[in-house]
Every structure is written in structure tokens, then in C-alpha cells.
Amino acid sequence: MSEVLSVKDLKKNYGRFEALKGISFEVKDKEIFALIGPNGAGKTTTLRLIATILQPTSGIVKVAGLDIKEDAEKVREAISYLPEEAGVYKNLTGEYYLRFMAALFSGDKKEQAAYLETARAIANLGERLGNKIGTYSKGMTRKLLLARALMTKPKLAILDEPTSGLDVINALEIRNTIREFARTGTSVLLSSHNMLEIEYLSDRVAIIDKGTIHDIGTSDELKAKYDSANLEEVFAEVAR
Amino acid sequence: MRKFFVLVRKEIRELLTPQTIIPLFFTVLLFLFMGQVIGAEGEKMSARQSISVLDLDVTPASEAIPTVLEQANLKVELYHDASVDAVIETTKKARGTVVLVLPEGFEKDLAASKLPQIEAYNILSGFSFARLQAGVTGVALASINESLSNKVLSSVAPGTDPQILKNPIKVKEHVIVGDKMAVTSLAEVTGFVMAQTTFIPIILFIVIILAATMIATAIATEKENKTLETLLSAPVRRTTLVLAKMFAAGMFALVAAVVYLFSFRYYMESVTGGALTGAGGAAMSQAIRELGLVLNPAGYTLLGVSLFFSILCALVIAVTLGAFAEDVKSVQALITPLMIMILIPYVLAMFLDINTVSPVLRYVVLAIPFSHSFLAAPNLFFGDYRAVLYGIAYEIAFFAVFLYIAGRLFSSDKILTMKLRIKKRPVLK
Structure with a gap:
């Protein structure tokens, strides 16, 4: 499998604080790659750097062969980013929001229509798409945002805590959608605190803490390596 | 774009x-x-205002005053043989605001070149109309003064326009820009x-x-x-x-x-x-x-x-x-x-x-x-x-x-x- 994302010795400082101390990993085509770690480990900083909304202090990050510093605008065409607890424009309708985002990604009407069709299928909100987003429940909003993130069928979807705060049914629907999209060609880089979710979704996992990646492997490889029954125990072992 | x-x-x-x-x-x-x-208030202000006049002198000189006031676009309510208090009360009831009292001896004092004292009573019922009321009193007193001074000047210098005596110069003002x-x-x-x-x-x-x-x-x-x-x-x-x-x-x-x-x-x-x-x-x-x-x-x-x-x-x-x-x-x-x-x-x-x-x-x-x-x-x-x-x-x-x-x-x-x-x-x- 070819690489969609390549991260080499990535460092990020906020003033004197070293948020990332030189991390390296890659995400392959159609792969779901997860970053797990405690709060403040550097997960969101990593995702924001790859999403081109933060500037790296040093290191090389390439998305589909494009450097995030030199080709930031082209990188943005190849990715989509779903921030943790991402907000919405409460005064816009779901339909208008999707149209607006589709128009930012393509000037071609047919392509925009295809994006919208995909988004409607993912969001599965029916008539409610015509209502203002401010009237949506948390689950509906998250599904709308996931639909927005995946509708362009990006080469790399960067999802920060995609099911955070959702009930079991909504979380399950979102996980299924992510898996389905990975199968059809979108690579996924996600972060989560939910180890069960990671185990269910991810092809490979990186354990990150205090700005350093401690280990990378499949769930089974990591469980075997640390002689643990599940990823939670692996995580606790590595973090110790 | x-x-x-x-x-x-x-x-x-x-x-x-x-x-x-x-x-x-x-x-x-x-x-x-x-x-x-x-705008409505402005119309009220520009409408003809009324004024009460109590003539206690009842002489040709005092009887000329209401005419002077009418010429100044004021509507005059004229009273004789009444007390000041009674006229004030009547004016209040009629929602009037100003009472002028022409005292006894008004004409005699004028003839003797003494300054007859006209009393003006301003009935204040609210501050929003205070300016309007002051305007009425001012107009009334100015027009009386104007009329009387014209008469005095005409008697002192017959054949001469009193306006020339009061304002002996004419001004033609120019503004220059560049x-x-x-x-x-x-x-x-x-x-x-x-x-x-x-x-x-x-x-x-x-x-x-x-x-x-x-x-x-x-x-x-x-x-x-x-x-x-x-x-x-x-x-x-x-x-x-x-x-x-x-x-x-x-x-x-x-x-x-x-x-x-x-x-x-x-x-x-x-x-x-x-x-x-x-x-x-x-x-x-x-x-x-x-x-x-x-x-x-x-x-x-x-x-x-x-x-x-x-x-x-x-x-x-x-x-x-x-x-x-x-x-x-x-x-x-x-x-x-x-x-x-x-x-x-x-x-x-x-x-x-x-x-x-x-x-x-x-x-x-x-x-x-x-x-x-x-x-x-x-x-x-x-x-x-x-x-x-x-x-x-x-x-x-x-x-x-x-x-x-x-x-x-x-x-x-x-x-x-x-x-x-x-x-x-x-x-x-």
C-alpha cells in the first residue's frame, strides 16, 4: 500500500513548551490510523499540524506527496478535518451548510451535487436538513459535520474524537460510516480516548504521550507485545 | 473570486x-x-400663541396694547375689572401660559416719561414648554417696547422714521472664500x-x-x-x-x-x-x-x-x-x-x-x-x-x-x- 501521509521528526513548540518532540509515522492508502494518548499528549496538535492550521516548528509532513508548509493550499484540497467538538453555524440550515462547504471544495456544479448526495446519505437527517443547525441535537450535529468531512471523499480524513459525547447508537453509526469510507479509498487519521472504538475501527494505532510516540502497531500486535487483554491495558502499560 | x-x-x-x-x-x-x-411640537410652536392681558388702566394708551400684540401674531384674551388672581386662574383653566398686567397709571407714567411697570406672569406647567412660553413673553414685551418707543421717537422727532433713529447704520455683510x-x-x-x-x-x-x-x-x-x-x-x-x-x-x-x-x-x-x-x-x-x-x-x-x-x-x-x-x-x-x-x-x-x-x-x-x-x-x-x-x-x-x-x-x-x-x-x- 502507498503512503497517503508521511510524518517525519515532527516538532511543535508553543513558546518554551515542547508539545511535540519529534514524532514520526505514516498512514497508508485506505488505512485507519489512530492516535491514542492522555489529555495533553499532543494528539490534537498533531492533527491540527497535518490539517495545516498550525505551523510546525520543524520536521517534514507530506500528504499525498505534498508538503504541508510549501503546498498548504493543495494539501487542503486533499484533506478534510473534523475538529474535536467542532461547532456549527447555528443560523444556517444543514442543507445550506453542506452546499457552502461543497462550493469551497469545487466550482463544478455536478461535482457539488455529487458531494451533496454523498453528504445527505451520510448525515441521514432527511427533512431536518432544511432546519437551522441550532435546532439539531448533538448527535445530529456530529453526523452533519462528519458528512461534511467525508462528502468530498478526501485522500485523508483527519477526525479528532469523532464520537466524543455521543450516545451508543449515534457513535455506532458514525464508526460504521468511517469504516465504509476507508474501504472506498479515504485514509483516516483519528484520535480518541475510547479504546474500544480504536480497537474496533483502527488498522494501526500509535500511542502518544508527552509529545512522543511510544509505540505503533496493530491492536493485536500491541496487545501481544505488552501481554494485555485489550488496548486500555496496553495504554496503561505504555503510559506507566 | x-x-x-x-x-x-x-x-x-x-x-x-x-x-x-x-x-x-x-x-x-x-x-x-x-x-x-x-414635528408636531414644532407646529405647535409656530401656531398662534395666546396671551392674557389684564388692563387696569383702561386708557387709549393701554387699549392700544392688545392691537400691538395682535400685530405680533399673538391671540389676546383681554380682561378689565378683574383681580390678577382671577385672571391667572381663568388663564390656567384655559391652558394659557402668560398673563400681562397693565397697571393703573400706565398712560400717565408714559406721558411723564416715567417707566410704567408691566407685570408678566408665566404659568409653568412643565419644562418641555418652558422655552415656548418664554418666547411668548419675550415677543409680547418686545413688541410693546417697539411700539411705545416708536411713539416716543415720533413725538420727539416728528417727520423722522423711528427706525433710522434706532438703527442709524445699515450693514451689507460679505463673505469671502478664496x-x-x-x-x-x-x-x-x-x-x-x-x-x-x-x-x-x-x-x-x-x-x-x-x-x-x-x-x-x-x-x-x-x-x-x-x-x-x-x-x-x-x-x-x-x-x-x-x-x-x-x-x-x-x-x-x-x-x-x-x-x-x-x-x-x-x-x-x-x-x-x-x-x-x-x-x-x-x-x-x-x-x-x-x-x-x-x-x-x-x-x-x-x-x-x-x-x-x-x-x-x-x-x-x-x-x-x-x-x-x-x-x-x-x-x-x-x-x-x-x-x-x-x-x-x-x-x-x-x-x-x-x-x-x-x-x-x-x-x-x-x-x-x-x-x-x-x-x-x-x-x-x-x-x-x-x-x-x-x-x-x-x-x-x-x-x-x-x-x-x-x-x-x-x-x-x-x-x-x-x-x-x-x-x-x-x-x-
Whole structure:
């Protein structure tokens, strides 16, 4: 499998604080790659750097062969980013929001229509798409945002805590959608605190803490390596 | 450009909410209502006012007074053989406001060149009409004095017009502007020009404050709602994001300004009773044209360009300040420096001539880009096009520098990491 994302010795400082101390990993085509770690480990900083909304202090990050510093605008065409607890424009309708985002990604009407069709299928909100987003429940909003993130069928979807705060049914629907999209060609880089979710979704996992990646492997490889029954125990072992 | 308009449409759609439209609508209604009320009051003031006169002398001299008052457009209620208190009571009941008492011996005192004392009673029932009431008393007493002095002067110098004795000189006042001259009074010229240009600083002030608040709030809301991160990761140039927000806020502010302008003009016309557009206005316009104190198309264009860049300067400063905001609550505090920057030239332009103040103060004022818009109209009236062009050049340079700063800010981490939280200091116990 070819690489969609390549991260080499990535460092990020906020003033004197070293948020990332030189991390390296890659995400392959159609792969779901997860970053797990405690709060403040550097997960969101990593995702924001790859999403081109933060500037790296040093290191090389390439998305589909494009450097995030030199080709930031082209990188943005190849990715989509779903921030943790991402907000919405409460005064816009779901339909208008999707149209607006589709128009930012393509000037071609047919392509925009295809994006919208995909988004409607993912969001599965029916008539409610015509209502203002401010009237949506948390689950509906998250599904709308996931639909927005995946509708362009990006080469790399960067999802920060995609099911955070959702009930079991909504979380399950979102996980299924992510898996389905990975199968059809979108690579996924996600972060989560939910180890069960990671185990269910991810092809490979990186354990990150205090700005350093401690280990990378499949769930089974990591469980075997640390002689643990599940990823939670692996995580606790590595973090110790 | 396509993405720019996509973003502008979204910004405008977000701005068009009941929260933004209702205050605009309410302000217009308020101006219209105030215009109606004040206009009605104005009509009352210009209507014939009534005055009660108690004649205790009943002589030809005292009996001539009501006629004098009628000639002064006052409606006279005449009383004889009544007490002062009774007349006051009757006047009160009739909602009258002024009672004049012509004392016994009025004619005798006049003949003896003694000063007869007329008593004036002002019945105060509220302060809103106090000015109107004072006007009635003033008119009544002035017209009595005028009539009596004319009689005295006619008896002292028969055959001579009393007006010549009272005002032995005639004044023909000229106003010179540059190499042009017109026969008119300076007070009238300045009053007319001020009335014609008053709306410029007011509207500019409203537009700038409104647009700046809107754009800073829009950015703070994007940060607070965490929609900015999504937008920053979309394939759009950061300067396009900034410009689209500025354009949308500017357009909305401009529409609001036009609406305010029309309602404000309606209000002003109601207050002045159409003096600006009436016959007096037409006569003044002639003098103003002779003096060249009118804006030609080039002048209007330059004024428009200056106002346009002033608004752009305010927007770009607001974008930069908005980037510091962590949430919507902090916006008001953040745009305070901008408001002060606008207030300084606004207030100074009203009370001082910027060209004659101390050099330090002048340069401080001229460093504020909005000053050039406030000064543009007077400079154009006096044909100082060079000053206006320099002002526009300065505004453009200021805008370019701040646009670069805003673009850099939105392209860097700072747009997400830079925060200014307005906290209350803990109270020490």
C-alpha cells in the first residue's frame, strides 16, 4: 500500500513548551490510523499540524506527496478535518451548510451535487436538513459535520474524537460510516480516548504521550507485545 | 473570486438574523417616531400663541396694547375689572401660559416719561414648554417696547422714521472664500454648510462602529463556536477569508448607514421644519454656490473614496482586534481602542480646526485614518484637493499595512493560540 501521509521528526513548540518532540509515522492508502494518548499528549496538535492550521516548528509532513508548509493550499484540497467538538453555524440550515462547504471544495456544479448526495446519505437527517443547525441535537450535529468531512471523499480524513459525547447508537453509526469510507479509498487519521472504538475501527494505532510516540502497531500486535487483554491495558502499560 | 463570493454569501446569511435586523428596524422606527413627535411640537410652536392681558388702566394708551400684540401674531384674551388672581386662574383653566398686567397709571407714567411697570406672569406647567412660553413673553414685551418707543421717537422727532433713529447704520455683510465673494452673513453660511454636512461624521461614526463590531463578533463567534478551525482547513486563501468577512460586514453596515441616513434626514427635516430644503434654503444655496462651497462630482467622488477607505481601515483594524478575542464577550472590550480612535477626530472636528491646533496634536489626529474622512468635506469646500488626496493615500497605505498584518495573523498559529481574556480582578478581602 502507498503512503497517503508521511510524518517525519515532527516538532511543535508553543513558546518554551515542547508539545511535540519529534514524532514520526505514516498512514497508508485506505488505512485507519489512530492516535491514542492522555489529555495533553499532543494528539490534537498533531492533527491540527497535518490539517495545516498550525505551523510546525520543524520536521517534514507530506500528504499525498505534498508538503504541508510549501503546498498548504493543495494539501487542503486533499484533506478534510473534523475538529474535536467542532461547532456549527447555528443560523444556517444543514442543507445550506453542506452546499457552502461543497462550493469551497469545487466550482463544478455536478461535482457539488455529487458531494451533496454523498453528504445527505451520510448525515441521514432527511427533512431536518432544511432546519437551522441550532435546532439539531448533538448527535445530529456530529453526523452533519462528519458528512461534511467525508462528502468530498478526501485522500485523508483527519477526525479528532469523532464520537466524543455521543450516545451508543449515534457513535455506532458514525464508526460504521468511517469504516465504509476507508474501504472506498479515504485514509483516516483519528484520535480518541475510547479504546474500544480504536480497537474496533483502527488498522494501526500509535500511542502518544508527552509529545512522543511510544509505540505503533496493530491492536493485536500491541496487545501481544505488552501481554494485555485489550488496548486500555496496553495504554496503561505504555503510559506507566 | 468564486470562493470569495461563496464566503461573502455565507457571511451575509449569517448576519441577516432577527438579532441584527430588529435593532436596525427599531432605530428607524425611533427616528420616524421622534421626527413625528418633534414635528408636531414644532407646529405647535409656530401656531398662534395666546396671551392674557389684564388692563387696569383702561386708557387709549393701554387699549392700544392688545392691537400691538395682535400685530405680533399673538391671540389676546383681554380682561378689565378683574383681580390678577382671577385672571391667572381663568388663564390656567384655559391652558394659557402668560398673563400681562397693565397697571393703573400706565398712560400717565408714559406721558411723564416715567417707566410704567408691566407685570408678566408665566404659568409653568412643565419644562418641555418652558422655552415656548418664554418666547411668548419675550415677543409680547418686545413688541410693546417697539411700539411705545416708536411713539416716543415720533413725538420727539416728528417727520423722522423711528427706525433710522434706532438703527442709524445699515450693514451689507460679505463673505469671502478664496477669490470668491457673496453677499450673505458668515453665521448663515457656516450654519448652512454645517447643516448640509452634519450627517457625514454621524453616518461615518455609525457605519464604522457597526461594521467593526460585526466583524470582530463574527471572528470571535467563529473561534468560540470552533467553526474557524474547519474553515481554516478548507481550500481557501486566508486573505480571501479575511476579505470576505470584511466585505460582508462592510456591505451590511453600508445598507444600515443608508437606512439610518434617510431616517436621520427625515428626523432632521421634521425638527427644522424643512428649513434645509425650503425657500430660505434655496436663497442660501445661491450664496453658497457663488462662494463655491458646493461639492462638484469630483469632490463627491473624492469624499466617497475617502469614506470608503475609512470604513476599510476600520474593518481591517477590527479583523486584527477580533483575532485576539477568545469569545464574543471580549469583543466589546477589544474594539474600545477603535472606538476611541474614531471619537478623537469626531469630537475634535466638531470643536476645533485641526489645521490650527498645535503640531503635536495635529499629527496625532492625522495619524488616525478616520480623521481624513472627517476633514475631507471641509477641505473640499475650500478647494484643498491636495490635502484630501494625501489623506486618501494615507488611508490606502494604512489599510494595506493592516491587511498584511491581518493576513499574516490568519496564516499563522496565532489566530488559534492568541487569546485575550477580559477578566475581572479578584476582590481582596
